[in-house]
Amino acid sequence: MIKVQQQDFDLAAEIAELTRGRTDIGGVVSFTGLVRDVSDGAKVAAMTLEHYPGMTEKQLAAIERDACARWPLSASLIIHRYGRLMPGEQIMAVVTASAHRQAAFEAAEFLVDWLKTKAPFWKLESDGAAESWVEARDSDDTAAGRWEKG
Amino acid sequence: MKLLYFAWVRTRTGIAEETVSPPAGVNTVSALIGWLCARGPGYAAAFADLKAVRVAVNQEHAGFDVAIKPGDEIAFFPPVTGGRDDKGSAAGF
Incomplete structure (x- = not known):
């Protein structure tokens, strides 16, 4: 399931919803990304996430299908927020459920790596006075590259 | 378009x-960018470095x-x- 939204989310409620009535799930892995108050050593007062409505949902659904094809997942959820966020706020979450823990752990890491590098979100950081767009980083591509099929 | x-x-x-509605000859992304750049300095600035544009x-x-x-x-x-994770952006993940 894909949720792209401006409002905050309650992870416990999301997991409860995802697993309600299910007795085939042996484990649930979740990862939550937060806004940090430091970027490249500089103070961050706020961050604004911009995205491409329509394309974002399509791309997230495609990577979720990819994860489900690679690992035997019983259920999955990707939540990604957009708009203005303050340090400490939740940005995104990935939840994966499977009969066994390994698939859930690996699929969650795969999805987070992908979200970090390939999802169409752009970040405008503010230090309270000036704003600047965050540039793409090679190190993230390296993290996502671990999952490319050789 | x-x-x-x-x-x-x-x-x-x-x-x-x-x-x-660009002219009929503008039938690729590259041609569209060329046509846009001729419309004003804002477009020319946006497309000045195509390596940075997707x-x-x-x-x-x-x-x-x-x-x-x-x-x-x-x-x-x-x-x-x-x-x-160690520095990067404020997106802490």
Whole structure:
């Protein structure tokens, strides 16, 4: 399931919803990304996430299908927020459920790596006075590259 | 065709979206960029460094040589931004 939204989310409620009535799930892995108050050593007062409505949902659904094809997942959820966020706020979450823990752990890491590098979100950081767009980083591509099929 | 601009590409063009009807000869992404750049300095600034610009045609990633036609939705944006765990961006993941 894909949720792209401006409002905050309650992870416990999301997991409860995802697993309600299910007795085939042996484990649930979740990862939550937060806004940090430091970027490249500089103070961050706020961050604004911009995205491409329509394309974002399509791309997230495609990577979720990819994860489900690679690992035997019983259920999955990707939540990604957009708009203005303050340090400490939740940005995104990935939840994966499977009969066994390994698939859930690996699929969650795969999805987070992908979200970090390939999802169409752009970040405008503010230090309270000036704003600047965050540039793409090679190190993230390296993290996502671990999952490319050789 | 409908054009969309995101992040700093949008701040340079000065608009988020517009509908345009370029001449018939403008039938690739590259040709469209050339046509746009002739319209004003904001466009020229947005497309000054094409290595830093990504394109989507009808919400699919596309190259600059891809064919375009009336009715298409074409978006221009920078590479998506992540951030390293140790420093990188304020997105802490």
